[in-house]
Amino acid sequence: MSRTERTQVGIVGAGPAGLVLAHLLHLQGIDSVVLEARGREYVEGRIRAGVLEHGTVELLDEMGVAGRLREQGLPHHGFELQFGGARHRIDLSGLTGRHITVYGQQEVVRDLIAARLATGRPLVFEAEDVSLHELESESPRVRYRHRGAEVELVCDVVAGCDGHHGTCRDSIPDGVLSVFARDYPFGWLGILAEVAPSSEELIYCWSERGFALHSMRTPRLTRLYLQCAHDEEIEAWPDDRIWEELHARLDLDGWTLGEGPIVEKGVTGMRSFVVEPMQHGRLFLAGDAAHIVPPTGAKGLNLAVADVRVLAAALGAWYREGDTAPLAAYSETALRRVWRAEHFSWWMTTMLHRPPGGDVFDAKLQLSQLAYVASSRAAATSLAENYVGFEPDPA
Ligand code: FAD
Ligand code: PHB
DSSP: OEEEEEOSEEEEOOSHHHHHHHHHHHHTTOOEEEEOSSOHHHHHHOOOOOEEOHHHHHHHHHTTOOHHHHHHOEEESOEEEEETTEEEEEOHHHHHSOOEEEOOHHHHHHHHHHHHHHHTOOEESSOEEEEEEOTTSSSOEEEEEETTEEEEEEOSEEEEOOOTTOSTGGGSOTTSOEEEEEEEEEEEEEEEESSOOSSSSOEEEOOTTOOEEEEEEETTEEEEEEEEOTTOOGGGOOHHHHHHHHHHHHOBTTBOOOOOOEEEEEEEEEEEEEEEOSEETTEEEOGGGTEEOOGGGOOHHHHHHHHHHHHHHHHHHHHHHOOOHHHHTHHHHHHHHHHHHHHHHHHHHHHHSOOTTOOHHHHHHHHHHHHHHHHOHHHHHHHHHHHHHOOOOOO
8 A cells, every 4th residue: 555645844753853843833834744763652751861951941932832841840050060079069040040951851752742743733653664765856755654554755845853873864865964973982871760869959970980970850760870881781780780889979978879769771872973964955954863962961952952943943934935045054053053062062071071091191181170160150151151052143
């Protein structure tokens, strides 16, 4: 069985990028079809990022999808940098007038899926063998299989929002994209534990044993990370070993980390990666499909949202006024923010992680940088304005 369908914007991927784009288009009366390889349960249960920039929350609010986020999200006005046996607070609100909100990515995704379904516009889960065709024509096509039927979706444009391992980026002919990448010789072992957070604020911790991060999801769920090898086997980390290592890195005189049952654990490798341009013909890449950052700066999800904000506005101008300029400038506009976040994420990562085989010289430089950030208002402000989300000049 096969059929042909038509839409204005074919969106591949129902992560934050695809779902935010779909809703921003809907609000402008633009039709789209969202195709997602996985099932709804899987997508809604995938635990990833947790920090939303000020601007991300504002956008979700303007879109009318922030009801639960406003109720359950945890506003954070600062965070702690820990090194040399002491904590130093970075006062985000005091330094920038802006704050961040801790709210799990899977909750954002759940809210966006509910909003999408309420519009009655299509969101296809378990779309198999998605492939892109005729990207350089005025009617690019997305082919996929769903419940045994072969479907050809004819579009005006295609948005590749299918993450780092998706298919859209690879559909661009060889020689078009430049790739800029850096792999780090370490990863993060992340856990979710059923215990109240031991600190009201996030703690980014430099330790001789490697980086550790204390974060949270709710008043009863703590999220914790440990620097580990990039190819670390999770089997080598029974729960007792994880807690022992977290205590060794995070505990201070008079403060100890609270423990609880570990309900989720996994290892994430760390990579910086950007392709330029983020568009080819009628295909526009957004979010992790075009770039990834190491998670130390908490930027991945926020960048994905920032990309599609630019893309949705550009598509709106094109459909409403026939203005092609914003769409032609999409990649250039998005990349200004992408590279700022790439630098910030690389900088935070380099400052806080012990490189394998690193010597005392490396450690002394890191500790000097940390002491500078903790004691100079200018340095702390620079960190804070990047952390809450720096808006590069539009021009
Ligand atoms: P994604 O969220 O990856 O969404 C892409 C969607 O496309 C997925 O639903 C996928 O199933 C779907 N898809 C893939 N291929 C196809 C296909 N061929 N056809 C149809 N659909 C397809 N960032 C942080 O800031 N902090 C963190 O702690 C953090 N942890 C992370 C842990 C992991 C394991 C990963 C992978 C990422 C993490 N990130 C983190 C990054 C952050 O989660 C991403 O930047 C964010 O998810 C980007 O959103 P996106 O919509 O671009 O991509
Ligand atoms: C998280 O809570 O998952 C988290 C917080 C801050 C980061 C990365 C991840 O930098």
